[in-house]
Amino acid sequence: MDRPPEMALLHPSAGDIFRLNSGNFDRQPDNLTGRQHDMIKEMDFFSENHTGRRGKAVRLSSQDHDSKDGSMKIDAGISTGLHLLTMNSSGSEQSQVEKRPKNKLIALKMEIVRISEENQKLRSMFEQLTRNYTALQNQLVLKMRDHQQQQKEGGKTNMSNHRLLAQQLMDPGPSGALDMDEPSHSGDHETRELSPSPSNNADEASDNMIPITRKRQIVEDGFDQTSQSWEAKKGPKLTPSKNTDQTSEFPIRKARVSVRARSEAPMINDGCQWRKYGQKMAKGNPCPRAYYRCTMAVGCSVRKQVQRCAEDKTILITTYEGNHNHPLPPAATAMANTTSAAATMLLSCSTTSKESLSSPTFFPSLHYPSPLATLSASAPFPTITLDLTQTPNPMQFQRNPSLLTPFPMALSACPQLLGQPMYLGTKLPTVPPMQCGNPSLTEAVTAAITTDPNLTAALAAAITSIMGIPQNNPNVNNTNNGNGNGGSPSRQPGIPGSPQIPQSCTTFTTS
C-alpha cells in the first residue's frame, strides 16, 4: 500500500517541520501515531511563528492541487513543501508571502479538501477491511463447523476443538460462543486459528468486543443474539437451546474456575462490579454461599459464587463462570486472563469425557496431587481450582524437580512479588508461606495478583508445569495475552501473544 498522506510527515525529508514549528516536536519520535500527525499538521498550519515558511508550503500544496492530479500528488507536494521549508529562512521569502495573503485561504481550503479526501480514503479502506473481515469470518465459521463435524464423525478431538470447547465452557452466555475468534486487526482468522497472534490485546479486544461479537453472532446463527442475556432464564441452564449444534457435541456445558484464597473480608475486590442476587445454604457447609452477577455491563454473563471453606473459614472460595462481554479494568483483566488460562488448560488437557477427567492418569506428569491447581470432575461442571492458600511442601520439589523450573522462572518476572511474603501453591521454596489470617499479607498478595500481569503469566506457567502442558501451548500463552495492565509483549518475550480466549472473570477477593 502506498504511504498514506500522514506518513509523508514521517519521512526524513519532512521531519524538519517538527523542529521548525515547535520545540515540543523536537522530542517526538519518528514513529508518531496518526493522531499525532494530525495535531502536528494543525500546528503547522495555525502556527503564528512561522508564517513565512507556512506560506511557502501552502503555495506548493496549492500548486500541486491545481495540477488536479491524485491525492498522492498532493501528498508529494506537502512533503516537498515541508522539505523546502527547512531550506528557507530568508526574509525575502516572508515578504513574498505577505504579498499573497489570499494564498493562505486557498491553501487552507485545499488542505481541507485534501483531508476530506483522506477521510474518504480511510473510510473506504475501513469498509473494505470490514467486508474482508466479514467474509473471512464466514469462512472460518463454516470451516469450524466442518471441522467439528469431521471430528464428531471421527470420534476424537484435537487441540483446535479444545479451544472451541474452552470458549464454550467458559461462556455459557450467547456472547462468548465466538469470542475465541476475537479478530485481530489482521483479519486472518484461519491463520490465527493455527498460530498464536501477538496482536491480541485484551483491552483492544474489549474495545471491539461488543460490536464485533454482535456482528459475528448474527453471522453465526442468523439472528442477533446480543439481546439474549441472563434475562433469558433458560440461558444458563443445561437445557438444549439454539446452540444445540454446539452443546450436543460436548456433554460438558461450561467450565468453572475456582480460586481459593485466604481473606478475612467477606467480599473480594477483583476489579469488577458485582451484584448479589442470591444466597443459599450449601449442604455440608455452615457458611452460606453467595451468588453474584457482574454488573459492569448490561447482559454480562459472568457470575461468581463466594463461599467460605467449611474446614477453614479464613479461606474464601470464589468460583467464576462465564466471560465478560465488556472491557475490563486492568486488574480485572489480569485475573480474567488467569482464570481463562486455567479453564483453557483444563480443557486442553482433558477430553470431553468425564472418565478421562476423573482418571488418575489424567495428568501424566502430575506425580503428586497438586494443591495449586486441581480438577473436579464430579461436579456438574468441570472446575479447576487455583489454590493460593496452601503451604509449601519441600518434599514435592524433591519428588519432581523437573517441575520446579517453570514457575520460579515465571515468578522471577515479578520482581515486586519476590520481596513480599507471598506464596502461590507449593512451588515457591524461596518464599515464605502466607500467614494464615493476616489481612495485610492477603491484601498485598491480592493486590499483586490482581494488578500484575506477569504474575498472571507466572500463575499460568505454574499451572502449565503442573499439568504438563507444553509451554508453547497457545492456550497457555493466552494468559499473557491481552491484559491492559502494562504487560507489553516486550516485557515477556518468552510468552508471545495468542488468539483471544474468553475473558472469564477471576477472583482473588480480599477487599
Next chain:
DNA sequence: CGCGTTTGACCAGCGC
C-alpha cells in the same frame, strides 16, 4: 427514588 441486598419461593437436575 434508585440501587443493592435479603430471603423465601420456584425450578431443574439428579439419585434413589
Next chain:
DNA sequence: GCGCTGGTCAAACGCG
C-alpha cells in the same frame, strides 16, 4: 415418582 440439592427469581427491605 419423590425428595434432595443447587441455582435463580423477584418481592420486600434497607440505605444513601
